[in-house]
Amino acid sequence: MSTTTVKPQKPWVASPKDRVESVLVFIVAIAISAVTVAVTPMKGKLAYVALFFISYLVLDYFFNRIKRGKAAGIDSVFRAIVGMAIAIAITPIVSILAAVWQRGHKGLHLSLFTTDMHSAAPSDPIINGGLLHAIIGTGLLVAFALVISVPLGILTALYLTEIRGRFTRPIKFLVQAMSGIPSIVAGLFILAAIVYPFTKAYNGIVGSLALSILMIPTVARTSEEVLRLIPSELREAGVALGGTQWRTVAMVVVPAARSGLVTAMILGIARIAGETAPILLLTGGGDSVNTNMFHGSMGSLPFYIFSGLTTGTDESITRAWAGILVLLVFVIVLFVLARFLGNRKVGK
Amino acid sequence: MSETRVIPAKRELTTKPRLSDKVFRGVVTSGGLSSLVILGLIFVFLLSEGFQTIKSQGLYFLTGSQWNAVVTDAGTIDTKQSHFGIAAMLVGTLICASIAVIIGVPISVLSAIFLTFYAPASIKKLMITIIDLMAAFPSILFGLWGFFVLGPSAEYWAKLIHKYLGFIPIFQMPADFYTRSPFVAGIVLAIMIIPIVTSISREIFSQTPLDRIQAAYALGATRWAMLKTVAFPYARGGIVGGTMLGLGRAMGETVAVYTVLNIVYQINWHVLLGAGGNVASLILLKFGEAGPAEVKALMAAGLALFILTLIVNSAADAIVNRTSKGGR
Structure with a gap:
């Protein structure tokens, strides 16, 4: 008599194969946008980002649709859209912090916190005056x-x-x-x-x-x-x-x-x-x-x-x-x- | 043998508040009414200062688009020749705030959905902190950033929009001047309202009844189908309220708009053209050069802005409260 032990199954968890595939979709989308930017007259960061968004949406949709059906295709498109939205929401914060540091640190000096501006003209060197x-x-x-x-x-x-x-x-x-x-x-x-x-x-x-x-x-x-x-x-x-x-x-x-x-x-x-x-x-x-x-x-x-x-x-x-x-x-x-x-x- | 029993007098039980409580309640109540007093005083003082202008300009105050103060020799305003009309600035306010809402609200609502239904717990906390931090950024920072960093990029985007969508009237350009347009100011305002709209939408989405979500999943819904049939209908009212709150913020913003926008006193429907303004930035611009008489006209403009934002905010508040309490 043989016994079979039933292993608990988790069909909803992504298998290693699924993960590799979704990363591949991502990479292919980047490649498509890079190639398009290189070949067509479109240029710049904007074109790159926009093409990546579009090609990722399309690829992801068809990939999931073929693999798991129509409902899954739409579902994955929406997931990609909300991911992009949060990326867009975070971008300005990062840009603001970077800009403030990049442009502000040039104006930092030691006497900034010990002097005021009463003897410094607006076009004096930064080292004069403070706040x-x-x-x-x-x-x-x-x-x-x-x-x-x-x-x-x-x-x-x-x-x-x-x-x-x-x-x-x-x-x-x-x-x-x-x-x-x-x-x-x-x-x-x-x-x-x-x-x-x-x-x-x-x-x-x-x-x-x-x-x-x-x-x-x-x-x-x-x-x-x-x-x-x-x-x-x-x-x-x-x-x-x-x-x-x-x-x-x-x-x-x-x-x-x-x-x-x-x-x-x-x-x-x-x-x-x-x-x-x-x-x-x-x-x-x-x-x-x-x-x-x-x-x-x-x-x-x-x-x-x-x-x-x-x-x-x-x-x-x-x-x-x-x-x-x-x-x-x-x-x-x-x-x-x-x-x-x-x-x-x-x-x- | 009789025993005399001593029955103690009944202890007096009273619900009458003691003196300390009376004082306490009085102090707290009067402190609590401070918001009423302050709002009332703002209304009264702006009205009393601005009334003269509104009366002398009549309806022109709301419909006119000229702002020039003619001062007589005596130092008072010549009411016949001076024109104070805020229509140009009201239009500018609406345009900038609408652009902000059109760009900012979809991003905020989708971000809120990501944070509520998609994000893993670790990322979620970090991102909420970052977005809340953005709400604490001073507005002059957004102005500086919008002017120096966003401006050049947004100018390029504006040219693209004009090139490909120029047939739509509002994207037409009477002159080739893209710098510091309402479009750029609208983007800056959109970024400024993202934190508040996101946090309100997130709050509403997180109150979606769990049993309905699980019922949808149990019926085999994908996450998108669940959002479409359960979360969106539940949160619709709250999102509308959050949008209006964002609109109110965008309408009252002063320094960021003043820094980013090229303030020109005319009605300008061309959102890509570098000319425009809003009521708040007008007040800041004119205040520096205004004599005591013109300041009264600025007070009237301030009153208009105050009433406008009060209406929008109250409506938003009513909608949010109704939604978050009752559900469905």
């Missing part, structure tokens, strides 16, 4: 905006999650609407409401006010999401121990959501650090270090970049790219920090 005033300015603008918008943002989030009164739906709607305000409108509003009636001059604090309008929705929405993740058992436990709502929120809910609330702040900073339009309307720029938020025009990184661009000399454009490199590194660091904090478990 100390811009870094200090952006730091101050962001810090003041943070002081204004974090309390308001977190209170909004607490209203939406803890109080849940009759304004919950309208406020949710309004926060959403506020996050879509064009930044230039925030600038115009501060201009109309504060600069013309009261201060009548450019200074840092009005810039911070405009930035906080843009920051509040980001902080509010992120905090709301975090507070929603706090298990309601924690709130019930707090109330069951005799705590008032105030003490429950202050001693239990907010500490449990601490790292998430910090994430909300960081994302808010990342949102406004590079905001340019209201800065151009309100802060007045300036080439030297100014640490007084209430008097005198205030330099900032976006203004530095923008004025470098509009001045238009080779040196000033290189300075602009160096400025954007610094700004981008700052934003990426914030983003990674927010991800790191956000990935930790709530309640730790």
Whole structure:
């Protein structure tokens, strides 16, 4: 008597043969596009990419259709299309990062972080001047905006999650609407409401006010999401121990959501650090270090970049790219920090 | 023998909030209403500053395409001779934002499908992080990149489009000038809205009921057939909402458009011609040279932009919320 052992089959997993075949289709498509570019008058990267896309789609379709039938052919075409879409979506990011590094690193030098631009003309060599005033300015603008918008943002989030009164739906709607305000409108509003009636001059604090309008929705929405993740058992436990709502929120809910609330702040900073339009309307720029938020025009990184661009000399454009490199590194660091904090478990 | 029992007075049970709670609720509620207050103030102040212009220009403000401020000797605006019409810029806003949506939305939705249904877990997380990172890029970076890096390539694409599709009216060229056109600005805006549209579509797609997906597979559907019959019908509303949110972002963008586009004050339907503008970039352009009187006209333009984006965003929000809650 002979026994046969049944080996588990996985017919849906691609066999080595299938893999080799699909790689072959890929290579043949590249070859076709290369040959076509070489033979026909079509030229350039665009022709190469487009021909590759088309020939891959056609080859893949017929290959799968012959092998597995019509439905599989269409399925594979769609798979190829979504693959191309994600490739197209990622390409600009890679291109942007590469361009910023390639053009920006030429403008980097040691005194960049220790000097300002007050004694450097736009066409001076790169080594003259720096962006100390811009870094200090952006730091101050962001810090003041943070002081204004974090309390308001977190209170909004607490209203939406803890109080849940009759304004919950309208406020949710309004926060959403506020996050879509064009930044230039925030600038115009501060201009109309504060600069013309009261201060009548450019200074840092009005810039911070405009930035906080843009920051509040980001902080509010992120905090709301975090507070929603706090298990309601924690709130019930707090109330069951005799705590008032105030003490429950202050001693239990907010500490449990601490790292998430910090994430909300960081994302808010990342949102406004590079905001340019209201800065151009309100802060007045300036080439030297100014640490007084209430008097005198205030330099900032976006203004530095923008004025470098509009001045238009080779040196000033290189300075602009160096400025954007610094700004981008700052934003990426914030983003990674927010991800790191956000990935930790709530309640730790 | 009688025993006196002492019965303690009943402890008073009350649901009345204590003082600390009253204060807490008051503070949180007033903080929560800050968004209402801010939005209201924006509307009131822009209206009060811009009202004069809108009143003196009448309907011309929306339909006219001239913008010239004539200042009298006294320093005030000569309302008879000055023209403030934002039609050219409204058209520019719509053209740039439409190009952005036409290019950006298909890429975003297909990317979202890839990330939700096709990507292996390891790649998925990395790609989501990269695309979310793009959302945090400052807009001036997109402007710089669009001007220096994308511009030359896009000019070449524009020439190709004109050569082969030139018979379509909007691709015709009255002059041979392809640099800094609405087409380039539209591509830059498309790239800027990819992260937001992708993340909303991804959220909607990931809520597709698992039982329906598995039912489709159990009936022998391929992945494409499942997407066509289950995922698309489920996510349609959410995608429309995400598209409108992207449209709202693209309409309000200032600095990137200002940097990339050659701002010329005329109605220009030729998307490949290097002339155009949007309301936000107009405000930035004119602000530098504007006297106090002309600024009032810019406030009116800002009010128009504010109302426009508010309408688009609210509609988007309503659509997204309805879809993500109810399903079907």
